[in-house]
Amino acid sequence: MTSIRIDHVIVAVLDREVAARDYGALGFQSLIGGTHPGGHTHNCLIPLADGAYIELVSPTDVNQIRVKHEDCEEHWLYCFNAGEGFAGYALGVPDIEPTIDGLKKAGYLVDGPRRGGRVLPDGTQTISTGVAIAGQHYPAVVSDITPRQWRIPTTPENSTHANGVTGIEHLFASVHNLDEAAQRYAALTGLKPQQGTPLTGARTADFQIESSRITIAEPVMSDSALYEDLCLRGEVPFLIRLRTTDKSRIGMLDLLMAHQARFELGGQFASSS
Secondary structure: OOOOEEEEEEEEOOOHHHHHHHHHHOOOOOEEEEEOOOOOEEEEEEEOOOOOEEEEEEEOOHHHHOOOOOOOOOOOHHHHOOOOEEEEEEEEOOOOHHHHHHHHHOOOOEEEEEEEEEEOOOOOEEEEEEEEEOOOOOOEEEEEOOOHHHHOOOOOOOOOOOOOEEEEEEEEEEOOOHHHHHHHHHHHHOOOOEEOOOOOOEEEEEEEEOOEEEEEEEEOOOOOHHHHHHHHHOOOEEEEEEEEOOHHHOEEOOOOOOOOOOEEEOOOOOOOO
């Protein structure tokens, strides 16, 4: 299978401008990303030096999310059903076809490829294509048709953050069934699962993707934050540890300022309680 990386993580927020200001107070700089097809959602982006980015996505009209939405090809409003917080993530590949072939050979039904993109502030239209295993939103796998630099214009200037963050070190994703999820992630990535990073109250397995590690975690305790998050949000990131060059910044970011997304700068996260 072709090379694969963490492409971006999605944080659902009610207002992208407010969220961008709050993340600015946490030491991140961001840029306006654009508007998705259909005009229902738009975003701000936080480019990271390792090539990944954090997407702060919000509805263009908050009144649109006063009711629950089903997943459909017309919009992304279902991302807000659980309120603010992590809403998903995507892996990136240079060519989507080997991913599709690998999934089909492993016996999975493939949802896609779906055409995606957004309209940038200058009117430029970005185009990408994505796939997922049928019945599973995340992780999705995306590939750019137009240059990736259009979708996420990463430069040394806009990917240098006051908090010293340079990229994604470790992503913890909640799953319902570890054994099934390990097979699914193996088919998506072309990698074998490794011994999992210990997480209190969970069974885990790891996947090393370039310089980032993904831990999939099945909760075994019903009174844990991991279990509660899984019930509320589904199989999305639970915690993301970001690399930082500033040791004084190590620790969990304020959950309110991060709009309910659990981000940690460096350090160790040893408990899901």
